[in-house]
Amino acid sequence: MARKFFVGGNWKMNGDFASVDGIVAFLNQSADNSNVDVVVAPPAPYLAYAKANLKAGVLVAAQNCYKTAKGAFTGEISPAMIKDLGLEWVILGHSERRHVFGESDALIAEKTIHALESGIKVIFCIGEKLEEREAGHTKDVNFRQLQAIVDKGVSWENIVIAYEPVWAIGTGKTASPEQAQEVHEWIRAFLKEKVSPAVADATRIIYGGSVTADNAAELGKKPDIDGFLVGGASLKPDFVKIIYARS
Numbered sequence: 025m026a027r028k029f030f031v032g033g034n035w036k037m038n039g040d041f042a043s044v045d046g047i048v049a050f051l052n053q054s055a056d057n058s059n060v061d062v063v064v065a066p067p068a069p070y071l072a073y074a075k076a077n078l079k080a081g082v083l084v085a086a087q088n089c090y091k092t093a094k095g096a097f098t099g100e101i102s103p104a105m106i107k108d109l110g111l112e113w114v115i116l117g118h119s120e121r122r123h124v125f126g127e128s129d130a131l132i133a134e135k136t137i138h139a140l141e142s143g144i145k146v147i148f149c150i151g152e153k154l155e156e157r158e159a160g161h162t163k164d165v166n167f168r169q170l171q172a173i174v175d176k177g178v179s180w181e182n183i184v185i186a187y188e189p190v191w192a193i194g195t196g197k198t199a200s201p202e203q204a205q206e207v208h209e210w211i212r213a214f215l216k217e218k219v220s221p222a223v224a225d226a227t228r229i230i231y232g233g234s235v236t237a238d239n240a241a242e243l244g245k246k247p248d249i250d251g252f253l254v255g256g257a258s259l260k261p262d263f264v265k266i267i268y269a270r271s
C-alpha cells in the first residue's frame with residue numbers, strides 16, 4: 025500500500041519567541057502539500073504559541089510526556105495536557121530521553137500505551153549506538169526497543185516509528201540510504217512477524233539522524249523510508265525542501 029510521507033521537525037531544547045516566529049514564517053509561507061504529513065515539535069513552553077500561529081497544514085507535537093494523566097510528577101506534562109492544547113502528536117523514546125535522561129524500554133512502553141489510550145498519536149523512536157552497531161547488535165537493539173511496545177499489544181494505526189541511529193544524530197554522519205533502508209526493512213519484517221503483514225505494510229517508518237536538504241531526496245527514494253524526523257535542519261528554512269524531498 026502507499027504510505028503517506030511523514031516529515032517531523034524535532035526542535036529539541038532550542039528557541040525563543042523570536043526564533044519560533046521565524047520558523048512559523050517559513051512554514052506558513054511554504055506551499056501546502058497534501059501528500060505529506062508535517063508535524064513540528066517545539067519545546068513545551070512554545071507548544072500553544074506555535075499551534076496558534078502555524079497554518080492548518082502543519083501539526084504540532086510535544087517532545088515527550090509522562091505515563092499518567094496528572095499527579096505529583098514535577099516537571100512533567102501529560103497526554104491530557106497535550107490534548108487540552110488541541111494537539112494530537114507526541115514524540116516518545118527519543119534517544120536523548122533514553123541515553124541522557126535514562127528512560128527505560130519499560131517506561132517508554134508505559135508512556136506509549138498511556139498516550140495512545142489518551143487519544144494522542146505517537147512518534148516512537150528507536151536506534152542503536154555506534155558501539156552497538158560496531159558490535160553487530162543493530163538488529164537486536166532496535167528489535168528489543170520495539171518489542172517493549174509489541175508486548176503491550178499497542179494499536180499501531182496511531183504510531184509512526186522513527187529509526188534514529190544515535191551515531192547519526194547531531195553528528196553530520198548521516199546513515200547512507202542503503203544503511204537506513206536495510207534497518208527499515210528489518211523493522212518492517214519484524215512487524216510482519218511479530219504483529220501482522222497488514223500492520224507491517226501500513227506503519228510508516230521514518231528516518232532521523234543528520235537529515236538535510238542535500239541528502240533527503242536520496243534517502244526518500246528508498247522503499248521503506250516513509251519520511252524523516254529532522255533535528256537541526258528543521259530550525260532553518262531549508263526544512264521546507266526536506267518536506268518536499270519526495271515530491
Ligand SMILES: O=C(COP(=O)(O)O)NO
Nearest residue numbers: 034193194233234255256
Ligand atoms: O534527533 C533527531 C535528529 O537530529 P539531527 O537531524 O540534528 O541529527 N531527530 O529527532
